[in-house]
Amino acid sequence: MDIILQPWPWYVGGPLIAISLLLYFYFGQNFGASKNFETLCTIAGAGKVSDYFKKDWKERDFALLFVIGLIIGGFISAVYLIPNQDIDLNSTTVQELIDLGFSNVGRQYFPDEIFGEEVFFSLKGFLILLISGLFIGFGTRYAGGCTSGHAITGLSSLQLPSLLAVIGFFIGGIIATWFIIPMLF
Amino acid sequence: MKNIKFLILGIFFAIVLSKTQAISWYRFYEMFKFQSFHMFGVIGGAVLISMIFMQLFKYGKIKDINGNRIEPEQKKKGFIRTLVGGTFFGLGWGISGACAAPIFIILGFKLIPALILFFGTLLGAFIYGLLSKKLPN
Numbered sequence: 001m002d003i004i005l006q007p008w009p010w011y012v013g014g015p016l017i018a019i020s021l022l023l024y025f026y027f028g029q030n031f032g033a034s035k036n037f038e039t040l041c042t043i044a045g046a047g048k049v050s051d052y053f054k055k056d057w058k059e060r061d062f063a064l065l066f067v068i069g070l071i072i073g074g075f076i077s078a079v080y081l082i083p084n085q086d087i088d089l090n091s092t093t094v095q096e097l098i099d100l101g102f103s104n105v106g107r108q109y110f111p112d113e114i115f116g117e118e119v120f121f122s123l124k125g126f127l128i129l130l131i132s133g134l135f136i137g138f139g140t141r142y143a144g145g146c147t148s149g150h151a152i153t154g155l156s157s158l159q160l161p162s163l164l165a166v167i168g169f170f171i172g173g174i175i176a177t178w179f180i181i182p183m184l185f
Numbered sequence: 186m187k188n189i190k191f192l193i194l195g196i197f198f199a200i201v202l203s204k205t206q207a208i209s210w211y212r213f214y215e216m217f218k219f220q221s222f223h224m225f226g227v228i229g230g231a232v233l234i235s236m237i238f239m240q241l242f243k244y245g246k247i248k249d250i251n252g253n254r255i256e257p258e259q260k261k262k263g264f265i266r267t268l269v270g271g272t273f274f275g276l277g278w279g280i281s282g283a284c285a286a287p288i289f290i291i292l293g294f295k296l297i298p299a300l301i302l303f304f305g306t307l308l309g310a311f312i313y314g315l316l317s318k319k320l321p322n
Contacts, residue, residue, distance in 0.1 A: 004204075007204065007205070007206055008201075008204040008205045009205075009226075010205065010222070010223050010224075010225075010226030010227045010230060011226065011230060012205065013201060013202075013204070013205030013207060013226075013227040013230070013231075014226060014227050014228070014229065014230020014231045014233070014234060015230060015231075015234050016201040016205075017198075017201060017202075017207075017227065017228075017230075017231035018230070018231045018234035018235045018238065020194060020197060020198045020201065021231070021235050021238065022235075022238050022247075023190075023194050024191075024194060025238075025242065025249065025255045025257070026247070026249055026250055026255070027190055027191065027194070027249070027250055028249045028250055028251060028253070029191075030257060030258045031257075033284075033285040033286035033289075034285035034310075036285075037285070037306050037307055037309075037310035038310050038314065040307055040310075041307060041310050041311045041314060044307070046311055046314060049315070050314050050315050052314035052315070052317050052318075053311075053314050061188060062188040062191045063191070065188050065189065065191040065192040065195065066191040066192065066194060066195040066198075067195060067289050068192055068195065069191065069192040069193060069194060069195015069196040069197075069198070069199065070195045070196075070198065070199045070286060070289035070290050071195075071199075071289050071290070071292050071293060072192075072195070072196050072199070072293075073195060073196035073197065073198065073199020073200050073203070073290065073293070074199050074203065074208075074289065074290035074291065074292055074293025074294060075292075075293035076196065076199075076200065076293070077199060077200050077203030077204065077290070077293065077294075078203070078293045078294045079293075081200060081203065081204060082203060082204070085209075087206055087209055087211050087212065089211055089215060089220075089221070090215060090220040090221050092220055093211070093214065093215045093218065093220045093221070096218075097211075097214075105211070106211055109206065109208065109209040109210065109211070109294060110209065110210050110282070110291070110294065110295050110298070111210055111211070114210060114280075114281065114282070114298070115210070115291075115295045115298040115299075116298075119297065119298050119301060120297065126301060128280060128281070129281060129298055129301040129302045129305060130301055130302075130304070130305040130308075131277075131280075131305065132276075132277040132278075132280045132281035132283070132302060132305060133277065133281070133288070133301070133302040133303065133304065133305020133306040133307075133308070133309060134277070134305045134306070134308055134309040134312070135273045135274065135276045135277030135280075135309060136274055136277035136278060136281070136283070136284070136285065136288070136302075136305070136306045136309060137277075137305065137306035137307060137308060137309020137310035137311070137312070137313065138270075138273055138309035138310070138312055138313045139270050139271065139272070139273030139274030139275070139276070139277060139309070140270070140274045140285055140310075141270070141309070141310050141313035141314070141317075142266055142269065142270030142273065142313055142320065143266060143267050143269075143270030143271040143273075143274055144260050144261045144266065144267065144270070145260060146274065146284050146285035146286070147228070147278075147284040147285065147286070148284075148285065148286055149260075150260065150267075150271070151228055151232065152228065152231050152232055152235055153235070153257055154257075154260050155232050156231075156232045156233075156235030156236040156238070156239050157235075157236075157239045157257045158236075158239075159257075159259065159260050160262075161260040161261065161262050161263070161266075161267045162260055162267075164264065164267040164268050164271065165260075165267040165268070165270065165271040165274075166271065167268065167271065168267060168268045168269065168270065168271020168272040168273075168274070168275060169271050169272075169274055169275040169278065170217070170275060171268075171271070171272045171275055172271065172272040172273060172274060172275020172276040172277070172278065172279060173213070173216075173217035173275040173276075173278055173279035174217050174275075174279070175272075175275070175276060175279070176217065176275065176276050176277075176278070176279025176280045177214055177217040177218050177279045178217075178218065180276070180279070180280060181214070181279070181280065184280075
């Protein structure tokens with residue numbers, strides 16, 4: 001039980017993610033996550049507004065089950081499998097975030113400054129999450145994939161568009177963490 | 186219910202990402218600041234091992250459940266599409282610490298904040314759909 005309740009190191013995570021990809025392909029489908037947001041738009045009736053969403057979502061019922069599994073797996077992990085959310089962060093990272101005004105740095109997976117109760121009461125907190133989401137939804141669909149589809153599936157199958165996309169991920173991620181986060185906090 | 190296996194795989198994948206902290210805001214912050222090896226190890230390790238699987242798929246050593254050859258979809262080509270789209274995604278990922286699959290997983294941890302993120306992402310995908318024909322490739 002101890003091994004399950006401890007944080008898993010990177011050399012356990014990497015192979016298990018690869019095995020997830022292997023099973024996804026073995027079950028006959030292409031591994032990825034972000035296309036589901038498109039499918040959910042179709043289900044919500046976006047086809048009435050744009051032809052882009054006029055697709056038969058039932059062809060992607062397997063992916064919706066995968067998504068439901070992700071949500072269930074998240075609940076199981078949160079409730080039963082992670083008794084302690086401490087993260088062993090680099091002391092430079094911790095100090096940087098304290099200097100930006102973050103509290104309880106690394107004592108939980110999600111900082112209160114972004115995922116705390118504040119988001120109910122402050123427009124800023126609400127907009128940070130909403131606009132981040134907007135960028136994720138727009139960006140992944142424009143680029144044609146996310147971390148699963150491009151970084152893992154695309155890079156491992158040696159596809160050039162995925163290399164460009166991953167370079168883009170890092171350009172955006174670096175701008176966000178080096179410049180935007182310090183401006184926001 | 187032949188697709189129930191995808192539900193189980195989703196649960197498994199969510200547990201793997203949760204337990205390796207690959208859904209934590211802090212882990213992605215330190216990754217983009219190059220202050221830790223952890224996420225590079227997780228993603229890099231996954232890519233390296235997947236490369237071996239891809240070779241086994243390519244040479245037909247591993248076939249799918251129906252005995253068909255496994256061929257990963259070819260990604261859409263386009264310099265602007267991938268680089269600009271990727272940068273937008275990176276911005277959202279860097280600020281919120283969430284990429285696509287973790288948004289669903291985080292619903293189990295921080296329901297309301299994750300729902301806001303989720304609706305934002307849905308809206309983003311919708312906006313892309315509306316503009317898709319007008320955007321440069």
